[in-house]
Amino acid sequence: MNEFRVLSPTAILGYGFPEESFRAGLARDPHLIAVDAGSTDPGPYYLGAGVSFTDRAAVKRDLELMIEAGLERDIPVVIGTAGGCGADPHLEWNLEIILELTREKGWQFPLGVIHAELDKELVRQALRQNRISPLYPAPDLTEEEIDAAKHIVGQMGPEAVMSVLGQGAKVVLAGRSYDPAVFSAAAIAAGFDKGLAIHMGKILECGAIAASPGSGSDCLLGTLRTDCFIVEPLNPARRCTPTSVAAHTLYEKTNPYILPGPGGVLDLRETTFTQETETAVKVSGSKFLPGDKYTVKLEGAKCVGYRTVSIAGCRDPIMIGQIDHITEAVRERVQDNFKRYGYKYFLHFNIYGKNGVMGNLEPQPNVTAHELGIIIEAVAETQEIANTICSFARSTMLHYGYPGRVATAGNLAFLYSPSDFKAGAVYNFNVYHLMEVDDPLSLFPSKIIEVGKEKR
Incomplete structure (x- = not known):
């Protein structure tokens, strides 16, 4: 050929x-x-x-x-x-x-x-034998992370x-x-x-x-x-x-x-x-x-919480000019309101029109947009807590009294009703490593199925 x-x-x-x-x-x-x-x-x-x-x-x-x-x-x-x-x-x-x-x-x-998909015990054995190494910037793998992974594939x-x-x-x-x-x-x-x-x-x-x-x-x-x-x-x-x-x-x-x-x-x-x-x-x-050695890349993901998001718009130039102060004040208000319960959560404001794409890497820190898209995201250990944190952050931001505010009906425009979306489980990659193997086929069992010839 x-x-x-x-x-x-x-x-x-x-x-x-x-x-x-x-x-x-x-x-x-x-x-x-x-x-x-x-x-x-x-x-x-x-x-x-x-x-x-x-x-x-x-x-x-x-x-x-x-x-x-x-x-x-x-x-x-x-x-x-x-x-x-x-x-x-x-x-x-x-x-x-x-x-x-x-x-x-x-x-x-x-x-x-x-x-x-790999059996976790097989991965644990390889880890104990020092046959697993991290891919930058992943940390060293632990048995706890192997157990936490929902699925691990080679x-x-x-x-x-x-x-x-x-x-x-x-x-x-x-x-x-x-x-x-x-x-x-x-x-x-x-x-x-x-x-x-x-x-x-x-x-x-x-x-x-x-x-x-x-x-x-x-x-x-x-x-x-x-x-x-x-x-x-x-x-x-x-x-x-x-x-x-x-x-x-x-x-x-x-x-x-x-x-x-x-x-x-x-x-x-x-x-x-x-x-x-x-x-x-x-x-x-x-x-x-x-x-020198045959290595296979491993990928695994674990559940780290549950997410709720709210999507809003802002077109008030006075609020836009103070948006960093407002988001920080809302964050502090949420923390103060629920501190007695010890909730573990992550609260994030993604501001499109300011730095929604690049975040802290954005080279133009000054806001020049006439309107902003604001995504309020809460991730917590349960869906109920995520709902609570997102809802409270949304309502606080909606009515936050910033200096120079003229209208009092509300600071945000919501595209949808209901305004909050329960996004469910959130996963992170927690296995991103190389495994040494002696046989390239050893991790990947196969079978031949004669399809179309099953008993009817």
Whole structure:
């Protein structure tokens, strides 16, 4: 085989893609259809709560098109980080959608399922054996934090996907995955260079975001050769350039030359980006350097409380000019009112129009807006306490008598009634560490399910 073609339909399963772009990709006879289904970008809630951040109907639509095309053309379909976070509840959620489609479409095929959620006792044993180290800026892991985590997942490399494909799976549904793994596994198994395969996977993982104009809801094709790979969009409105592809190579990375992953690093010190055609870019020189030890990144999230928020607007220039003083005075009033109860809570005022995006890092401290958006957030150990703190802060701010106030009907405009929203459980990432393993497959048990052949 002289080249290996991979079709990436979209940045994340459920983000969608134009069917015309997808058909153009299929016309190029890809050897693999692969998609990343998740990310840590939406924050720890989805891992902790065991729910998807993408919509079920949107995920089902994407899966229907991808799996149907794969089965019709005998192209393997690989899905990574199932359900958005890749823990067991996410994997089961995504699996149920596939089984539902199978019943509706009458499909029959071998489905490979790879788990990525780790047993806490296994993690505790690794910690006692000094095989776990923190990723900056995470602190050292403790057994208390392991116990507190709702779910802990390991980020699988390409080896687990290679194993299941080697067992004949036509569709692979994988738990938490190193993003490039699902795009590179089949090519590595076919004998292509691992460094080039993983780098191509790094570009393909976000669909057409690496094109210009970029989009996370459009397709990208990667063609891997013995000494390079080529990436190109499948929508004529887009083109890849050396700048757009190089920029996406650095996406979410702190080092421009060394990109760590399971089992080693991607070395880009000799990588070149060349305009191959008007819309395609050729990449060469990327190398995979194995590490002395094989490490897997762990991710875990724990519940830290419950949240209530209230959203309001302010257009009084006198109040806007005193907003820092007012928020601090409200904070002190809340504390004084409930000090006898010893409530443990976090009260925050996010001020959009002042520093709502950058907070204390905002380089322009002076307010120039004619109106402000104010989000009052309370987090406490119970939902009831969070409700109480948010409600009292909201009512205090609504009627706070600041110097120069003219109107007394109220300082804030509320967009909604009720004004307070009970947001439920709040989670923080509390496991963000590396675990040393002897076998890349040891953390990721898999099985083959002959779907469509169940007893009826």
